[in-house]
Amino acid sequence: MNIANVLEFLESSVEKYPHKKAVDDGERSFTYVQLLQEAKRIGTVLTGCTAPGKPVVIFMEKSAGCLAALLGCVYAGCFYVVVHPVFPEERIRKMIKVLEADAAITGNGAASKLVSCGFQGTVLEMEDLTVSGILQERLDRVRNEAQDTDLVYGMFTSGSTGTPKMVVVSHRAIIDFIEDLLDVSGISERDIIGNQAPFDFDVSVKDIFSTFAKGGTLILIARELFSQPLALTEYLKEQKVTVLIWAVTALSMLAGTKQEGVKPPDCIRKVMFSGEVMPQKPLQFWIHALPEAEFYNLYGPTEVTCNCTWYKLPKGGSNTGKLPIGLPFSKxxxxxxxxxxxxxxxxxxxxxxxxxxxxxxxxxxxxxxxxxxxxxxxxxxxxxxxxxxxxxxxxxxxxxxxxxxxxRKDFQIKRMGHRIEMEEVELEIGSVPGVERACCIYDDETQTLLAFYTGEAQASDVRREVRGKLPAYMLPNRIIRVEEFFVTKNGKTDRGHLRELGAKYFKKRLS
Incomplete structure (x- = not known):
């Protein structure tokens, strides 16, 4: 496929499947032609508010309408940046300062919060945009001047200075990656992709553009369902979802539930995971539940456009304790x-x-x-x-x-004269019977290594098991059981929260 703009993914599927369902959020859905028209309406309004190449703030929760807004930004020659209304105000202020955007799209009464956080551009209400007309000539002028190096989205990561950094990604980067991903995975027009990730997390890029490139259907799963495992699996079954491209923590949450009757439905034929190291026990849960499904381990930070390596697990999975991140994609x-x-x-x-x-x-x-x-x-x-x-x-x-x-280089610690990879400690603790997941944190000042875990095993039993596997310099000072691991908005283990829990142990070592 020789294309230069991600909108060609959508437009190609509109030609082939105009009346097929493109996206469904549980409350609202669009066919391909409806989604195209909605995006063009929004794009038309944006061309009168801002210039091509500028960021547009999307101050909305994930929904079918929000997806139309993202695409509308691209039709206007702009790039989208999702800022969640639930973020703390100080965080929103910092993001707005980095962006210097002229326009924002919001809904459900969130405009006042955006303005109170210092946004000084034009605020467009989603409800008003959807009744606008389409000025095709104006959109054509934007497209004719576009290049494949133009930006499509920006996503914030944490910054060491306290100011969040925003990674920006071009049409060419997305196109080349999606084409590689489709070649490897075999996603087709028959697939129904169950989206877990919020739209400010780059896993969503895989969901959105893989769906549109092939003419599949995208199901946006509400965040609330991930705290209701039985309802979640029933929803996946009801929607006949065939592909999951999820963060490791989301898959692990479902695997670790004690609620009866929770089983991934047989309609799922592909499971791709990324974001963190996949623990063996949750992986084995999914493999045993879906013996005919294909499983892929994907690796890569936001800065490489989603992922740079892939590994397809052999049928029946792997019991070696450590999965490869595999081989690079072709580009x-x-x-x-x-x-x-x-x-x-x-x-x-x-x-x-x-x-x-x-x-x-x-x-x-x-x-x-x-x-x-x-x-x-x-x-x-x-x-x-x-x-x-x-x-x-x-x-x-x-x-x-x-x-x-x-x-991580920054998770490599020096303790008792030895260099230690905390991931190795986590893997050994995670292999103990009765342990579901493990995560370590280290305080350099007090030389304290703490290990937290979830599961039914007693901490004393875990320590006894680990003593037989690790040398003394790698043994944690404390092994602490927690009910669950908090996760960040991107679905990764919240190590900052664990550091807060561990603060009292660090202080004890100092005293």
Whole structure:
């Protein structure tokens, strides 16, 4: 498929399947032609409020209407940035300051909060946009001047300075990635994709554009259902969902429920997971529940446009305790670098995972300093220069050339004179009978290593088991059982919350 704009995914499916359901959020749905018209109405209004290349704030919860607004931004030649109304006001203020946007789309009475947080541009109510007309000539002018390097979306990540960084991604990066993902996964027009991720999390990009590229159907699953496991599985069955592209924590939540009758429906034929290391016990739950399904481990930070490597599990799964993150997608290049940025090719030798290729993000919006630190140029043998993103993740190759994740550089600690990967400690604790998941945090000042876990096992039993597997310098000072792990808005384990829980233990060590 030779395309230059992500809207061509949608438009191609409109031609083939105009009256097929494109998206359904449980309360409202659009066919492909209805979604196209709604997006064009919104795009038409936006062309009178802001200029191509500018960000548009989407101050809404996830919904079918919100999806139309995202696409409307792209029709106007702009890029969308989802800011959740439930965010703390201080966080919203910081995001607005980074964006300097001229226009925002909101609904359900959220406009006053946006304005109170310092937004000074035009605020458009979603209810008003949907009754506007379509000025096709105006939209055509925007499209004719567009390039594949234009931006489609911006997504915020945390910043070490306290100011959130926003990753921005182009049409070309999304197109090349989605084409690779479809080649690997075999998603087709017959598939119904069950969307778990919020629209400000890049997993949603896979859901949205994989669906539109093939002419499938996208089911937007309400956030509330993820706290109701039985209702969630019944909803998946009712909607005949065939593909899940979910965060590890969402899959683990369902696997860890004690509610009777919870079983993923047989209609699911593909499960893709990413965001964190998948623990073996939740993975085995899903494999046993869906023995005929295909399972894929995907890896990659937001800055590489969703994912850069993939691994398809063999039928029946894996009991080795550690999954490969696999091989690079065809339009990616993966490098393992040592501290001197020399390439590592030797099996089992750990280095930093660095990524090149056409699908890298464009960079950090209005943050050249951070961009220059993380996106670097590498001189090639032919005299050209290649743009590389340094992930901060560690990895190694096995003897077959498969890549493995080996933790974060910033999760690597020095304790009792030894360098320790906290992920290794987590894996060993997670393998103890009665433990569902484990997560470690470390306080450098007090040299305290704490391990938290969920499950029915007693902490004393977990410690006894782990003592037989780990050397003394890797044993946590405390092993603490918790009812559940809090998660961030992106579905990852909230280590900040665990650090708060562990604060009293750090203080005790100091006293």
């Amino acid at each position: 990616r290049k993966i490098y393992l670098w040592d501290d001197a940025k020399r390439e590592i090719l030797k099996p089992r030798q750990v280095g930093e995972i660095c990524v090149g290729g056409s699908t890298l993000a464009s960079g950090y919006y209005h943050n050249e300093k951070a961009q220059d630190e993380k996106f670097i140029c590498k001189a090639c043998e032919d005299g050209s220069r290649e743009r590389i993103y340094c992930t901060g993740d560690l990895g190694y190759y096995d003897e077959e050339g498969l890549l493995y994740f080996a933790g």
